[in-house]
Amino acid sequence: MTSTGEERDGMGRDGPWWWERRRSAALDVGLGVVSAAECAVEGVPFAHEAGIPVALGVLFGIVVGATLVLRRRWPIAVVLVAIAVTPAAMGFLLAVVGLYTLASSDVPRRITATLASMSLAGTFVVMYMRTRGDVEADGTLVIVLSVFVAVALTVPPVLLGLYIGARRRLMESLHERADSLERELSLLADRAEERAEWARTEERTRIAREMHDVVAHRVSLMVVHAAALQAVAAKDPVKAVRNAALVGDMGRQALTELREMLGVLRAESPKPASASLARPALVGIFEDGPSIGELEALVGQSRTAGMVVELDVRGECPDYPAEVEQTAYRVVQEALTNCHKHAPGAKVVVRLAHRDAEVAMQVENGPCDGKAAEPGLPSGGNGLVGMRERVLGLGGVFVSGSTEDGGFKVSAVLPRER
Template sequence: MTSTGDVVEGRAGPPLWWARRRDAVGDVVLGGVSAVECAWEGVGFAHEAGIPAFAGLLFGLAVGATLVLRRRRPIAVVLVGIAVSPAAMGFLLGVVGLYTLATSEVPRRITATLTSMSLAATFVVMYMRTRGDQGASHTLVIVLSVFVAVALTVPPVLLGLYTAARRRLMESLHERADSLERELSLLADRAEERAEWARTEERTRIAREMHDVVAHRVSLMVVHAAALQAIALKDPAKAVKNAALVGDMGRQALTELREMLGVLRAEAPKPVAVTVPVALVGSFDDGPTLAELEALVGQSRAAGMTVELDVRGACAAAYAAEVEQTAYRVVQEALTNCHKHAPGARVVVRLAHREGEVAMQVENGPCDGKAAEPGLPSGGNGLVGMRERVLGLGGVFVSGPTDEGGFKVSAVLPSDRG
């Protein structure tokens, strides 16, 4: 059996109204002691009253045994103790009954009333039994009666009130501890969910970053390699130039990939509360900027693509690093898609600096049917990654085919972030 009175397998639970077996044993023992005491006092009362001793013995046993009911019927036990007080019996019955009454959930007004009745009954009985003593003054008899009445009534009531208050405090503390434990468990579950969400978002961010960094370079390398294969015998000088471009692209891709892997291998910081979208977490200080857009377009031109760069407006102040990098990545991924899906098409890259925002658009015309398909693989995540980047900064992203048969990617980013 547990401390709360639950039944353990193979062992019987507590009997009747008791919460624990030891409570039942204790009350039975107290009832037995009280019955013996009242029986002894009942025999003396029978001699004084001139009734048979056997009747006093049985009466005392019955009165004392009522203490067994103290947890079930505390008011009845106290009333029995008050009723038999004129017979000078039930000392243990009265003391334990008052204590139990004070510890129970009985309304305090009832407790106060019964305590006053017990105090008055004890005083009257003590006064009546001592006033006839020779040599005792009336004042001494009253003082002695008051002292005995208070000593037999007030301490058990105060002890009972203290025990009840302490029990309520402990129950409140246990409830608070249980509540805190549930809250901590809930917080732990939520922290685990946030951590899992953060890991998922971080994996997505890393995959998107690696896609943006590597895919563009590798796409250009494939395009140059195809051109190199076509002109290797016809124009060796141009073939050498294309080979050099392939080497440069490969070195740039390896450099950017090495930098990213270096960040991933760095010691992870201690977990902290997630307060910003994970897609935006990370260092943007070393990322590409809009100032490198001309070089990006030049790489596509070197690969044979017809690209026009149209910049409108002037940047009044430097944009936040994440805005610069996101704008660059959008243009980079859009150009990569043009290499993959629109070989030979004319491409226009537009960049507009406006008040409070920066807009970019990459639009390609219809695909040139004469151009050879580069055969570049597509993971289908380019547009998804661009949309996530732009929306993560609170921008607007639109993509889709044009009326002329081409494709257009447009994005607008707020320029006041950071």
């Protein structure tokens, strides 16, 4: 389980003053106490050599050694103090820990190299001066011994500090990258959820549109025939029986189309909705749906219901994709349904033109016949919206509006290939 950058910052900052953690403060205070004790002991011979009171030398050593507590806050100052007291032969722990801290910090490398070189040179000079009179040998041995001590006290802590600093920066970089990746994954998850919600909404809209087109037309014709049946039941029993049979046939057709649609929806395996699944969920409906070739039968149903409909087809009908076939059929179907609802008794002209790269359709009704009674069909106001969505979804053009003579016209053009 990973934690974000803010969580790590909150967990890491619990120490006083400049320390990030309490254990770091305890470690530095402990090192400062040990360094102060070391320098206090080394302050005794320094006091004798300098000709000052011992107590003053011890106090000086305590103050010098205690500066190690500040190593995380001011590493450069700690190293400078260690270099300054090198001639007094004190502060070995101060110098070693100070160089390590300086090398592992974010101080520029040129400053670290300069101070490390000064510490190396200072340690070499002090060791050479102190061992030159103590070792009964040639100067070469003294130089070698001085170089060895200077390198041993300077190079290892610097190299270790550089390694630890590089490792820490690498870990910080990895943490930052992990935080960035976590934020990106969270953003991608949010976007995926938005796309899934969009896909679910689109699919619900498409299903609602299919249900509307299937039910509205059939039921509208059934209502028209039922009204005619009620009007002629007593006067013309033969016509009443014929109308009743038509109502039954249309009801069965509506139920058949609904069963086919629901069968396709049930056949889909239950998978999480996503943008890639929005359209495939209704592929079966497009494949098994109505086609342009069934428009003549559709027009015939409206004629049977008493509407005067003229069908004008121009051009030879090529093979269209299933989506284009069904969309063209549904546009004409919904337009005829609107004519039944809003223009009873009006003459309707259905035009269909097959062109090279597109198919065009137009349904136009004249002004309403004032003698015809309104069928009383409910309208949800979604018919034109659904037609427009269908046509624009295939990259076509949809136009609807009133005509100059008081009628209404619906026109659509669908490309043969998307």
